[in-house]
Amino acid sequence: MTSEYLLRMEHICKSFGVVKALDDVTFTVRPGTVHALVGENGAGKSTLMNVLFGIHQRDSGEIWLKDKTVCCANPHDALMHGISMVHQELDQVSERTVMENIWLGRYPARLMLVDHKKMYHDTKKIFESMGVDIDPKATVKNLPVSYRQMAEIAKAISYNSDIIVMDEPTSSLTEKEVDKLMQLMNIIRGQGRGIIFITHKLDEVKRIADDITIMRDGKRIWTGDVKEYDINQIVSLMVGREMDNLYPPKDNVPEETVLEVRNLKGMGKNAVKDVSFKLRKGEILGIAGLLGSRRTELVETIFGLRPIESGEILLNGKPIVNKSPQQAIKNGFALVTEERKFNGNFPGMSVLFNALITKFNRRGAYRNNLNLLSSKKMAKDAQWVIDTLRVKTPGSAIKMSKLSGGNQQKVIIGRWLLLNPDILLLDDPTRGIDVGAKYEIYQFIINLAKQGKSIIMISSDMSELFGVADRVMVMSNGYETGCLDRSELNQETIFKLSAQRL
Amino acid sequence: TQTAQQPSESAPPEQEQPQKSEEPAPVEEEPAELPSIGMTVYSYANTYTSYIRKGIQNYIAAGNLAEIQVADAENDAAKQIEQIDTYIAQGVDALIVMPVDTAAASTMVDKAKAAGIPIIFVNKRPSVDVLKSYDKTIFVGLPLVVSGEMQGQMVVDHWNSGKIADRNGDGVLQFCTVTGDLGHPDAEARVVGNRNVFDASGIKYEELDRQVASWDTTKAKDVSEIWLGKWPNDLDIIISNNDAMALGVLETIKQTGIDVPVVGINCLPQVHDMIRSGEYFGSVLSDPWKQAKAAVDLTLNAINGKDWFDGNEWEVEYNAEENSIRITDIMITAENLHLAEEAYKNCT
Amino acid sequence: MQKFSAKTVYRFAVHNSIYIFLFLMLVVIVIMDPSFLSLTTLGIIMGQSASKLIFALGVAGLIIMGGVDLSVGRQVGLAAVLSASLLQAPDYFNVIFPGLNLPLLVPVALAMTVTALISFVQGIMVSKIKVPPFISSLGTSLIVYGVCCIYYDKFAGSAPIGGLREDFTAVSQQGFTVLGLKISYLFIIAMFCAFLVWVIWNKTTLGKNMFAIGGNVNSAKVSGVNVSKNMLIMYILAGLLYGLGGAFEGARTGSASNVLGQSYELDAMAACVVGGVSMKGGVGTIAGVIIGVIILQVINYGLVFVRVSADVQYIAKGAIILLAVMADAKKRSMID
Amino acid sequence: MQKFSAKTVYRFAVHNSIYIFLFLMLVVIVIMDPSFLSLTTLGIIMGQSASKLIFALGVAGLIIMGGVDLSVGRQVGLAAVLSASLLQAPDYFNVIFPGLNLPLLVPVALAMTVTALISFVQGIMVSKIKVPPFISSLGTSLIVYGVCCIYYDKFAGSAPIGGLREDFTAVSQQGFTVLGLKISYLFIIAMFCAFLVWVIWNKTTLGKNMFAIGGNVNSAKVSGVNVSKNMLIMYILAGLLYGLGGAFEGARTGSASNVLGQSYELDAMAACVVGGVSMKGGVGTIAGVIIGVIILQVINYGLVFVRVSADVQYIAKGAIILLAVMADAKKRSMID
Ligand SMILES: Nc1ncnc2c1ncn2[C@@H]1O[C@H](COP(=O)(O)OP(=O)(O)OP(=O)(O)O)[C@@H](O)[C@H]1O
Numbered sequence A: 001m002t003s004e005y006l007l008r009m010e011h012i013c014k015s016f017g018v019v020k021a022l023d024d025v026t027f028t029v030r031p032g033t034v035h036a037l038v039g040e041n042g043a044g045k046s047t048l049m050n051v052l053f054g055i056h057q058r059d060s061g062e063i064w065l066k067d068k069t070v071c072c073a074n075p076h077d078a079l080m081h082g083i084s085m086v087h088q089e090l091d092q093v094s095e096r097t098v099m100e101n102i103w104l105g106r107y108p109a110r111l112m113l114v115d116h117k118k119m120y121h122d123t124k125k126i127f128e129s130m131g132v133d134i135d136p137k138a139t140v141k142n143l144p145v146s147y148r149q150m151a152e153i154a155k156a157i158s159y160n161s162d163i164i165v166m167d168e169p170t171s172s173l174t175e176k177e178v179d180k181l182m183q184l185m186n187i188i189r190g191q192g193r194g195i196i197f198i199t200h201k202l203d204e205v206k207r208i209a210d211d212i213t214i215m216r217d218g219k220r221i222w223t224g225d226v227k228e229y230d231i232n233q234i235v236s237l238m239v240g241r242e243m244d245n246l247y248p249p250k251d252n253v254p255e256e257t258v259l260e261v262r263n264l265k266g267m268g269k270n271a272v273k274d275v276s277f278k279l280r281k282g283e284i285l286g287i288a289g290l291l292g293s294r295r296t297e298l299v300e301t302i303f304g305l306r307p308i309e310s311g312e313i314l315l316n317g318k319p320i321v322n323k324s325p326q327q328a329i330k331n332g333f334a335l336v337t338e339e340r341k342f343n344g345n346f347p348g349m350s351v352l353f354n355a356l357i358t359k360f361n362r363r364g365a366y367r368n369n370l371n372l373l374s375s376k377k378m379a380k381d382a383q384w385v386i387d388t389l390r391v392k393t394p395g396s397a398i399k400m401s402k403l404s405g406g407n408q409q410k411v412i413i414g415r416w417l418l419l420n421p422d423i424l425l426l427d428d429p430t431r432g433i434d435v436g437a438k439y440e441i442y443q444f445i446i447n448l449a450k451q452g453k454s455i456i457m458i459s460s461d462m463s464e465l466f467g468v469a470d471r472v473m474v475m476s477n478g479y480e481t482g483c484l485d486r487s488e489l490n491q492e493t494i495f496k497l498s499a500q501r502l
Numbered sequence B: 001t002q003t004a005q006q007p008s009e010s011a012p013p014e015q016e017q018p019q020k021s022e023e024p025a026p027v028e029e030e031p032a033e034l035p036s037i038g039m040t041v042y043s044y045a046n047t048y049t050s051y052i053r054k055g056i057q058n059y060i061a062a063g064n065l066a067e068i069q070v071a072d073a074e075n076d077a078a079k080q081i082e083q084i085d086t087y088i089a090q091g092v093d094a095l096i097v098m099p100v101d102t103a104a105a106s107t108m109v110d111k112a113k114a115a116g117i118p119i120i121f122v123n124k125r126p127s128v129d130v131l132k133s134y135d136k137t138i139f140v141g142l143p144l145v146v147s148g149e150m151q152g153q154m155v156v157d158h159w160n161s162g163k164i165a166d167r168n169g170d171g172v173l174q175f176c177t178v179t180g181d182l183g184h185p186d187a188e189a190r191v192v193g194n195r196n197v198f199d200a201s202g203i204k205y206e207e208l209d210r211q212v213a214s215w216d217t218t219k220a221k222d223v224s225e226i227w228l229g230k231w232p233n234d235l236d237i238i239i240s241n242n243d244a245m246a247l248g249v250l251e252t253i254k255q256t257g258i259d260v261p262v263v264g265i266n267c268l269p270q271v272h273d274m275i276r277s278g279e280y281f282g283s284v285l286s287d288p289w290k291q292a293k294a295a296v297d298l299t300l301n302a303i304n305g306k307d308w309f310d311g312n313e314w315e316v317e318y319n320a321e322e323n324s325i326r327i328t329d330i331m332i333t334a335e336n337l338h339l340a341e342e343a344y345k346n347c348t
Numbered sequence C, D: 001m002q003k004f005s006a007k008t009v010y011r012f013a014v015h016n017s018i019y020i021f022l023f024l025m026l027v028v029i030v031i032m033d034p035s036f037l038s039l040t041t042l043g044i045i046m047g048q049s050a051s052k053l054i055f056a057l058g059v060a061g062l063i064i065m066g067g068v069d070l071s072v073g074r075q076v077g078l079a080a081v082l083s084a085s086l087l088q089a090p091d092y093f094n095v096i097f098p099g100l101n102l103p104l105l106v107p108v109a110l111a112m113t114v115t116a117l118i119s120f121v122q123g124i125m126v127s128k129i130k131v132p133p134f135i136s137s138l139g140t141s142l143i144v145y146g147v148c149c150i151y152y153d154k155f156a157g158s159a160p161i162g163g164l165r166e167d168f169t170a171v172s173q174q175g176f177t178v179l180g181l182k183i184s185y186l187f188i189i190a191m192f193c194a195f196l197v198w199v200i201w202n203k204t205t206l207g208k209n210m211f212a213i214g215g216n217v218n219s220a221k222v223s224g225v226n227v228s229k230n231m232l233i234m235y236i237l238a239g240l241l242y243g244l245g246g247a248f249e250g251a252r253t254g255s256a257s258n259v260l261g262q263s264y265e266l267d268a269m270a271a272c273v274v275g276g277v278s279m280k281g282g283v284g285t286i287a288g289v290i291i292g293v294i295i296l297q298v299i300n301y302g303l304v305f306v307r308v309s310a311d312v313q314y315i316a317k318g319a320i321i322l323l324a325v326m327a328d329a330k331k332r333s334m335i336d
């Protein structure tokens, strides 16, 4: 039998306790193709890939690589069989250098010693081929998330494996990097290798994928040629109902200015350099920029996580200083951070805990008549988060780490909504969230704006900004380079502005 | 070992007459159960008391006198109390205690009293009123300052006789003292003992430094390296709170070749050869074997309801005022070394 | 169906491994010496565990926040020396402060204040100056010991502080009898502390924040948790518990010296870890801490009781602790 | 320009705080007693640091992998007792194994094998059975101490093992003199170990994996690193170092008893942390470990040298360790 498929996974089942994460899933990859794997949050995409990669052991089913039946007992095994993977969660040794991370587990050696020179040059070469400029000797923890994600992709590619699994590789990449990645995927496909591409950005699927598999609730719904369906049809297959629009109607009306930032400059080398903008009541202000443009630094500075060197922040005309997140919260701010693993999640704690942690610290919250926390009141709010954001979870007592990535993100957004903030800072909030849920979140944001709240939303996804923002501010290398009204929005201008200060 | 042949002098008491109970004894249950003794020592890591412990164990084993169980209190007074609780709950017939903390003795005595069993203290003496608060308690050992005074006397004598050289020729005895644990009663008392004798003797002396080495050979070695590096020509003698530390000091002396005499306390077997060869100046012996024997005999007498001193064959004195069996200390130098050898013979 | 139920039993066993372990340990001891099985034994073990539980409750909070505390023992020692020196019976031959006749609570409160202060300073170092807890507590423990030695030397003349007042020792040594079981007052105090700490951990914001800090300090910061304030409070709480337990630990022995408390931190932390508190932070329960303390105490008591010789005791204790935690580790690896 | 250079100096100072701290400490000691400044002092400090450096190098690797090791001291003790008992001069009064005349390396190798084995078992528990390192090492240390006590009791009769062979003690105590500076052979061995470990950490896959495991064990796992294999090798390496250092620590003291090594783990770990090894894992350098060991030894030596009394020594030592680490913490928290 000639190998028609690089990979066949047949009748895979996997349960976590009572949760049936994979229910008789069959999945194949043809040589020289990009196979997109899509589905709602918690559909079982990551689990399927983790089974393939040996991180989880399947309960039943079979896996064939080319013509050999294999069972990858652990990631090492998988790598040896020619499977490499970009993991959904950024999981790097952050205290070490980029190149040490890339070659981890297979350092080039000479005379039993690690060959640093070769490592450096090989890394350099890979980055060059990808068209990114990252210093191989930079310490990972000092890099912006997007760079770290590129490094992870570089790592997966450098294995030269037959099958590359990419679990949401583009979640924090900007348009430009996504383009580069697409080129790269084209090259790999041209070499007869296969790529499994998981993403929630369906336009990307349309752009690059050959085949598509749609999953829902742990089951495979459909596999076939991407061209057979358009995006809307894919969406309805994914979510199991009709969805006509990706964005809800925008009917919020911005009013008077509530927040004004004047010439904000942060402390330190990598800080925000000079940013000024105004935010109005009921307005959604988008922030666009290339990776490393320090949008994250901007919102973190506003939120009191980073010190200010100069500049002013005026809230309702009065100057304020957010010296700490507590103070920011008191002033009505909220921040959904960019990297939930680093500073959003409490993986070992329950969903309830994760949902309520911010509100715990509000005076008098959840108190019973003994002034102690009331389980009943807590459960009610946790349920509210689960219901409103449609978090897919067996209950609120389960550990956060057991939720799928997107569902974790929903819980984190939920924790801030509970506080009912006036100014909501969102740093790539829909990262890793499926289309259906995204729609709900957009709806939520717009509703908040309608209630007179103001929102600042960073996004790497330009269409998202076009879809929900009233205005978009563009940042370049720590400077604010322009602010565009909804009517003036177009890709070209944004690209130009983002490159202005490089 | 050599222990097998020795304690023929004192026959195991309970073999004499099983006279304990008045009530008609059941006749058939003969192989008379040995009395059980619970012993807790303040630390297994202490060399000198290990000799006493072994002496006790050897003496009992040789005469098949009792069943003894030993626990290590690891220098923790609370743990020692707990061990006593356990022994009492377990139903031992008597307790032998080398206390961690002598002030805790009153609690121990109270517990023993409540259980109605004898409690014999060895090595560190509790306060007199505690010893007098219960008729089944007694102390075996010696008053704290005595060892220090003996050690001081030895230094004074030999300084006066010129056997300890005045190395810098200034007519003043320059010395350093290496002491045991900070706040340890023995350590304090030995320093005080030294000082009492020096003051009384009227010699001119100067203590260059005093440092704690916690009874630890290695720490004493480190400290003496510093002293010998600092005062290579001035030090006339190094006084050590015990021999274990003196061993460390001697090692430095050997290593550096700076010939400073060292005196210690305990006269452990390890130093006997060195005393003989003159490498080690001398030490003070408080006989572990006598303490061990006395402790066991007293315990057995108490268990059997006899008088403390029934069949007493030990050459020790009883101090009624303190309710203590006093072991006398002896200064040991090359001349009377055999006494020390005798004393340790049965304690290994 | 057959198979399913076997599996259930196994799962149950693994999930409750630590209790089963304790039970098995007791069975073995009882087989070796049936007289172990008595109310006396129970009473003694309860009495002996009391102060240890108090220390363990203190340090458990710090471990959950991702720290360690090597200064427990020395703080306990200082508290014991301090309170004992102020609570001697006036007719004792060697009274340090003659004529003093303080109400019982004053010296105890004083000792607690001192240890709370010490822990507070430690908390400042850890939370504000970012000194690793290992070092801050090691340094603190050295300093506290030095201070304790000076006090002990200056006032007590380096002699163990004995002759404690009856009302003081009674708290640790006396109690009441329920159905033949002697329960010491200190045990009641310890249980009360456990309850209080349970409330703090589970029913207050402070407790939630403690878990948050230990679970992920960066997330906690962003979520508006005042990390240093909460850490400080937890440190103070720990200090108060050390002081309380320390004062009555002296009372339990009937005396105090500068060695008291030495290396108690290891036992306290071992109890926590045996009871499932994770040294990585973020995980732990009061029930676990209690069971950990009991297991360690049963080991200590039981080994002497069944007449294991001192050196073999070390080996047995080490082996039992390892076995207990291995069983627990099995559970964890099964759950996730 | 003026301002810029002041800032530069400050930055430099903060970045090299630990060296500056060591320097200041030396300055203070020299002011208090100028005779400190001598080659003898240097020689003694080098000699005393040697074995401590060897232990610290061993435990540092385990700390970097995210662990701790409370068994260092007891393993050192066992190694010392074992090798000393096999390397006594035949004419010593109390020779344990008379007529034995092994080549020097055999007992040392034996001791190293034993400690390597012990650490290996510990490694198995940590890496395979997922016992937290705190507990696995605590349990191990109890067992090792028990075994050591039994051996010490059975063979040496609980008496310090003295009368070591000249060729054995010479390694620790003798050396050669370069320009008036006495350098002991043990110091050379320690330096050689440091070099070897430096190569392992920085130039081999094992070392890289060690950092990866400590930094992010998940990442290591999904990158195909055989976590448990690498951990085991690092544990064995640590054990070998403890054994080597332990054997010669006995030789340095000229005798060995079951107390030898007690609480060395704290000093070894403190040296690592003072030298910038993070207890959270993933961070550390050989230079740091060396400087940490030296700082601790200078404290120990210097305080005795300037005749600080023992209780004040504790306080001073604690305070200095805290200050050293605070300076280091400042560096870490500085935004660059
Ligand atoms: N380790 C685990 N333990 C228990 N349940 C788990 C675990 N990992 C995943 N699950 C559950 O399995 C289901 C599938 O999760 P998976 O991570 O595969 O979803 P996904 O399709 O990748 O979603 P997302 O797009 O949000 O990443 C979810 O219901 C999740 O809660």
Ligand SMILES: Nc1ncnc2c1ncn2[C@@H]1O[C@H](COP(=O)(O)OP(=O)(O)OP(=O)(O)O)[C@@H](O)[C@H]1O
Residues within 6 Å of the ligand: A133, A134, A135, A138, A142, A143, A144, A145, A146, A147, A172, A173, A269, A270, A271, A289, A290, A291, A292, A293, A294, A295, A296, A297, A298, A338, A460
């Ligand atoms: N080539 C580079 N090497 C190392 N650090 C870089 C590089 N480029 C940028 N940085 C750092 O990246 C940080 C900015 O990242 P930040 O996360 O704010 O960007 P961002 O605009 O939010 O991008 P993203 O949306 O990708 O996260 C700064 O600290 C900057 O110094």
Ligand SMILES: [Mg+2]
Residues within 6 Å of the ligand: A045, A046, A047, A088, A167, A404, A405, A406
């Ligand atoms: Mg996923």
Ligand SMILES: [Mg+2]
Residues within 6 Å of the ligand: A144, A145, A146, A295, A296, A297, A338
């Ligand atoms: Mg960013």
